[in-house]
Amino acid sequence: MIELTNIRKTYITGELEYEALKGIDLTINPNDYLALMGSSGSGKSTLMNIIGALDVPTSGEYLLRKKPIHELDDNQISEFRNQEIGFVFQTFNLLPKLSALENVGLPLLYADGIEKEERNAKSREMLELVGLGDKLMNKPNEMSGGQRQRVAIARALVNSPSLILADEPTGNLDSKTSESIMELFANLHAKGQTILLVTHEKEISEFAQRTIVLKDGIII
Amino acid sequence: MIRNARIAFESILANKFRAILTTLGIIFGVGAVISMLAIGNGAQQQILEQLKIVGVNNIIVKSIYEKEADNSEEEESDPSQAKKYSPGLTLKDLSNIMEVVPNIELITPEVNYETYALSSTIRKKTKAIGVDPSYFKIFNIELEQGNHFTQLQNNSKKKVCLLGSTLSKLLFPKSNPIGKTVRIGRLNLQVIGVIKKMGGVADNLQSMGINDYNNEIYVPIETLLSRFKDRGKISIQDNRNWSNGKKENPNQLDKIIVQLKNSEDVAPSGELMSRMMKRRHNEVVDFAVSIPEQTLKQQKETDDLFNWLLGAIASISLVVGGIGIMNIMLASVQERIKEIGLRRAVGAKKNDIKMQFILEASFISLFGGVIGIILGITLSYAVEIFLEMPTKISIFSIFLSFVISVLTGIVFGYLPANNAAEQNPVNSLKYE
Ligand SMILES: Nc1ncnc2c1ncn2[C@@H]1O[C@H](COP(=O)(O)OP(=O)(O)O)[C@@H](O)[C@H]1O
Ligand SMILES: [Mg+2]
Numbered sequence: 001m002i003e004l005t006n007i008r009k010t011y012i013t014g015e016l017e018y019e020a021l022k023g024i025d026l027t028i029n030p031n032d033y034l035a036l037m038g039s040s041g042s043g044k045s046t047l048m049n050i051i052g053a054l055d056v057p058t059s060g061e062y063l064l065r066k067k068p069i070h071e072l073d074d075n076q077i078s079e080f081r082n083q084e085i086g087f088v089f090q091t092f093n094l095l096p097k098l099s100a101l102e103n104v105g106l107p108l109l110y111a112d113g114i115e116k117e118e119r120n121a122k123s124r125e126m127l128e129l130v131g132l133g134d135k136l137m138n139k140p141n142e143m144s145g146g147q148r149q150r151v152a153i154a155r156a157l158v159n160s161p162s163l164i165l166a167d168e169p170t171g172n173l174d175s176k177t178s179e180s181i182m183e184l185f186a187n188l189h190a191k192g193q194t195i196l197l198v199t200h201e202k203e204i205s206e207f208a209q210r211t212i213v214l215k216d217g218i219i220i
Numbered sequence: 221m222i223r224n225a226r227i228a229f230e231s232i233l234a235n236k237f238r239a240i241l242t243t244l245g246i247i248f249g250v251g252a253v254i255s256m257l258a259i260g261n262g263a264q265q266q267i268l269e270q271l272k273i274v275g276v277n278n279i280i281v282k283s284i285y286e287k288e289a290d291n292s293e294e295e296e297s298d299p300s301q302a303k304k305y306s307p308g309l310t311l312k313d314l315s316n317i318m319e320v321v322p323n324i325e326l327i328t329p330e331v332n333y334e335t336y337a338l339s340s341t342i343r344k345k346t347k348a349i350g351v352d353p354s355y356f357k358i359f360n361i362e363l364e365q366g367n368h369f370t371q372l373q374n375n376s377k378k379k380v381c382l383l384g385s386t387l388s389k390l391l392f393p394k395s396n397p398i399g400k401t402v403r404i405g406r407l408n409l410q411v412i413g414v415i416k417k418m419g420g421v422a423d424n425l426q427s428m429g430i431n432d433y434n435n436e437i438y439v440p441i442e443t444l445l446s447r448f449k450d451r452g453k454i455s456i457q458d459n460r461n462w463s464n465g466k467k468e469n470p471n472q473l474d475k476i477i478v479q480l481k482n483s484e485d486v487a488p489s490g491e492l493m494s495r496m497m498k499r500r501h502n503e504v505v506d507f508a509v510s511i512p513e514q515t516l517k518q519q520k521e522t523d524d525l526f527n528w529l530l531g532a533i534a535s536i537s538l539v540v541g542g543i544g545i546m547n548i549m550l551a552s553v554q555e556r557i558k559e560i561g562l563r564r565a566v567g568a569k570k571n572d573i574k575m576q577f578i579l580e581a582s583f584i585s586l587f588g589g590v591i592g593i594i595l596g597i598t599l600s601y602a603v604e605i606f607l608e609m610p611t612k613i614s615i616f617s618i619f620l621s622f623v624i625s626v627l628t629g630i631v632f633g634y635l636p637a638n639n640a641a642e643q644n645p646v647n648s649l650k651y652e
Contacts, residue, residue, distance in 0.1 A: 054565060054645045075569050082567020093562045093649065097234035109227060110567040155566070 001162065001194065002028040002051065007060035009046050009217075020046040021057070022217040028163070028196065033189040035208035036198045043217045044198045045167055051196065052085045052165045053077050064162070082110050086156030088166035092148045094140040100127060100151045101136045107159045126154035130184060146177035153184060157193075164188070167198045182207045224572055228579035235552070239584050242548045242633075246588030246625045247595055249541025253621035254596025254613060256534040259603055260527035261617075262610035267520045273418070274430055274512035275359050277325070277480045279490050281317075281497065282508045283309035283471035308471035309507055313497060320496055321489050323481040328352035329441055330475040333448065337437055338403040339391040346387055347436045348404050350444030358479045361433060366398045366413030374440035377447065381409040382438040385417035402437065407447050409439060430512065445472070471506070486511055534617075538624055545625060546632040549581060553636035560640040561648025573641035574634070581633025585626040592625070593618055 009021040020043045028034060028051075038044050049055040050062070053069060062069040064084065072080060086107075087093075094103045104123035108114045114122075127133055130150040140148055149169060156164050166185070170178035186207055189195055197208055205211045213220050232239050285308070314329050331350040336343050353371050355361075369380050381402060388397045388411075397411045418433050439448075478493070480486055494509045501507065560573055568576075596618070600611040640648055 049646050052565075054649075075571075078564070078567055078569040078572075081565060087565050089649070093558070093565075095234075095559055095562065102230075106563070107566040109223065110563070110569070110572060159567075 001030045001032075001065060002026075003061075003063040004051070005061040005063075007047070007050060007057045007062065009043075009050065009055070010058045020217050021050070024060070024217075024219060026212070026219065028194065030162075031189070031192050031194055033185075033195045033207075033209040034197065035205035035211040036196060036214060037200065037202070037205050037211055038214035039200060042214045044200070044214055047214065048165050048167050048196065048198050051163070052087055053081050054087075078110075082107055082159060084162045086159070086161035086164045088149070088152050088156050088164065088169045090168040090171040092140070092145075092152045092172075094148055094151055094155075096140050099137045099139060100132060100143070100154075103140070103151055104154045104158050106155060111159055122158055123154070126158045127151070129157070130154045144177075145173050146180065149173060149177075149181055150184065153181075153188075157188070162194060164193060164195045165198075166195065168200070169197070170199070170201075170204055178204065221575065224575035225579055227572075228576045228583065231576065232580055232583060238548065238552045242545055242552075242584050242629060243588035243591065245541050245544040245548060246585055246629055247592040249538050249545070249625045250589055250592025250621040251595035251599060252537040252541070253534040254593065254617050255599035255603065255611075256530045256537075257617035258596070258600035258611040258613040259609060260530040261612035261614055262600075262604070263523045264520075264527060265612045266610045267516055267523060271513065271516050271520075273359070274516060275479065276513055277483050277486055278358060278512060279478045279480070279486060279493065280510050280512060281309065281313075281476040281478075281493060282510065283474055284506050284508055285471060308501075309474070309476065310472040313500060314473070314476050316496065316500065317476060317478060317493060321478065321480075321492060323485050323489075324478055325481045326354040326358050326479040328355040328358060328477050329473045330355065330477060331441060331444060331472070332431075332436075332474050333404075333444075335404045337387065337391060339397075339400065342391050342393075344387065344390050346384075346404075347431075348439055348444065348448070349431060349436050350439050350441035350448075352441055354479075355438075355477065358477055359430075362416045364414045364416045365396075366411070368413060369440050374442050377443045378440060379407065379409050379443060379447070380412045380440065382413040382415055383411055384415050384432070384434045384436045384438075386434040387437060388414045404437065404439075405448055407443075409437075409443075486513070534621075538621060541625055542628040545585070545628045549629060549632040550636055553577070553633065553640065556637075557640045557643075557648050557651040560637065561643075561645045561651065564641075564645035565649065570641045574638055577637030577641075578630065578634045581630045581637075582626075585629030585633070588629065589622045589626045593622060596621070 004024055004026040007021055007024040007026075008019065011018045011020055024047060026047075036044050036047065046055070050057050053072075057070060060070070064080075069077070069080060095106070098106075101120060101123050104126055105119045108119040108122060124133070124136060127136060127150075130153055132147060132150050132154070135143060135147065135151075138147075140151070143151070149172075153164075153166075153169075156166075164185075169185075170181055173181065182204065185195055185197065189209075195208075197205070199205050311329060314327065318324060318327060328351050333348045335346065335348050337346045337348070338344075353368055353374060356368055363382070364385055366382070368382070369378065373380055383391065383397055383402070391397065391402060392400060397414060400411050402409050402411055415433050415438070478489070480489055490509050490511050497507055497509070498505060563573060563576075564570075597613055600613050603609050604611045
């Protein structure tokens with residue numbers, strides 16, 4: 001489904017150049033559950049952001065179902081993120097003034113031809129799926145960390161993306177809550193969802209089907 | 221577009237407090253500017269209107285006398301200071317002015333008596349004012365109905381009169397006053413005209429020698445002098461005999477009003493008249509020469525200064541308001557950069573973000589601007605009604621304050637959001 005060939009990323013800060021990715025080749029197949037491991041600073045987030053099209057590689061080829069993503073313009077990339085990718089962040093990134101339902105519905109706001117009723121119905125369905133059917137109207141500050149991450153996962157799922165990208169999704173959670181989040185991912189995988197999980201913790205990576213390890217910008 | 225309008229609207233509702241703050245900044249900026257300029261304009265306008273009432277190129281000579289007999293001790297102890305004889309202001313002064321002062325366009329004497337006017341059933345306190353027909357030309361006094369009296373009627377001492385509009389309604393509440401009889405003292409006068417109602421003549425004008433046209437009765441001066449009481453006929457002896465009681469006004473006339481052809485002549489002619497009259501009155505200054513137009517123009521200069529001050533305060537409040545709006549907008553976008561990053565991550569196009577923010581800023585700013593206009597107009601009326609200061613709202617001030625504050629709101633709401641939309645979403649998401 002996804003093919004990365006010789007992806008490089010060089011950050012330039014002032015006079016300094018830093019090559020965070022030094023030629024990545026990676027294939028992700030439908031219904032894969034992949035863990036991306038590596039110590040802090042090894043380039044995991046950089047790679048994930050490129051796969052999620054939040055950032056562009058300095059060079060290399062990125063194909064999704066044979067379609068060259070690295071050649072799309074900004075509007076097409078926005079659409080790509082909206083349709084194909086669901087992000088789950090370490091810091092949840094919920095909008096504080098919106099209810100759980102509104103937060104989950106956000107991607108649908110930017111999808112064409114979805115009216116409010118449909119948006120709310122789908123958002124509610126996703127919140128029920130992650131076990132928050134009774135917290136629809138809660139604001140983020142009225143929920144625990146684990147609940148917030150579940151809202152974020154519901155938001156990632158709501159537009160039926162091809163790929164879920166989760167960057168250290170349990171990094172801000174205690175071990176018990178982490179485990180229940182990992183169970184949720186396992187369930188989603190069992191239903192056919194493709195997942196790329198970024199983590200630096202071995203125990204977390206063990207939930208995945210396959211693990212790849214990144215070190216100083218290359219896969220080892 | 222509709223989608224982004226909905227997003228913008230939901231976002232405003234979600235951030236009510238911030239929206240209210242911005243709106244308040246705009247409301248007070250716009251409101252303050254409109255009302256302050258309205259106060260300044262009002263004062264200006266009032267003086268311009270008064271200038272019309274006092275007429276141009278006029279010089280007014282007023283007689284001065286003390287109503288109470290002057291039986292103080294110093295008069296007795298210092299006989300050298302005893303009053304020199306002055307004939308008072310008379311028709312002779314008038315003919316003298318006509319001989320000496322060049323380029324006179326119009327001239328009229330004036331006498332006035334506090335008296336009562338009677339119609340068949342109603343009695344009202346009023347002032348009977350005796351003038352030449354030229355009086356009405358000097359002050360551009362127009363009639364509501366009927367005719368002015370003529371020089372011929374004046375010379376032949378015809379018993380006719382003009383009524384002030386308010387007085388006419390009081391004396392003849394139900395019928396047309398033209399042709400009716402009004403009695404003052406022992407004099408029966410036939411009403412031949414009613415003066416057009418004028419905007420209230422302010423006190424400062426009356427002190428400059430302008431009459432309150434609405435409440436008075438105007439009679440040919442010859443008629444009034446010969447048939448009512450001619451104070452000119454009172455002898456010096458009479459005056460001395462009354463020394464312990466109320467002193468009669470020794471002046472035959474109360475005013476002489478001169479209108480000159482050219483405005484350059486007004487000041488020098490005023491001085492010439494002062495000197496000439498002083499000589500004629502044996503150095504007794506029992507008269508005052510005034511140029512109402514000049515007095516008003518001086519007043520206008522003071523007012524103009526005041527207007528500048530108001531304008532300056534208004535501009536400052538607009539700038540301060542603008543900075544306030546700018547601050548809130550900048551701060552609110554700063555705290556929302558992460559939101560912009562997140563919206564981008566879930567699929568918002570650059571344009572979606574820009575539209576959302578421009579719509580949010582426009583809606584808040586326009587709403588504030590409209591409320592500000594309403595506030596400004598309300599404040600202006602309140603000042604007029606409760607502080608009794610004239611105000612005049614100018615379209616220009618509404619336009620200026622509205623455009624400046626609304627533009628500030630939109631520009632500073634939009635620009636930072638525009639920058640954030642152009643940013644790499646990864647950086648926006650990292651923003652704290
Ligand atoms: N925007 C950036 N500018 C410059 N250097 C960056 C930037 N983002 C990441 N880096 C650098 O790239 C390397 C990889 O970062 P990252 O992908 O965030 O690592 P990880 O997620 O594995 O901890 C780090 O050394 C980091 O300092
Ligand atoms: Mg990372």
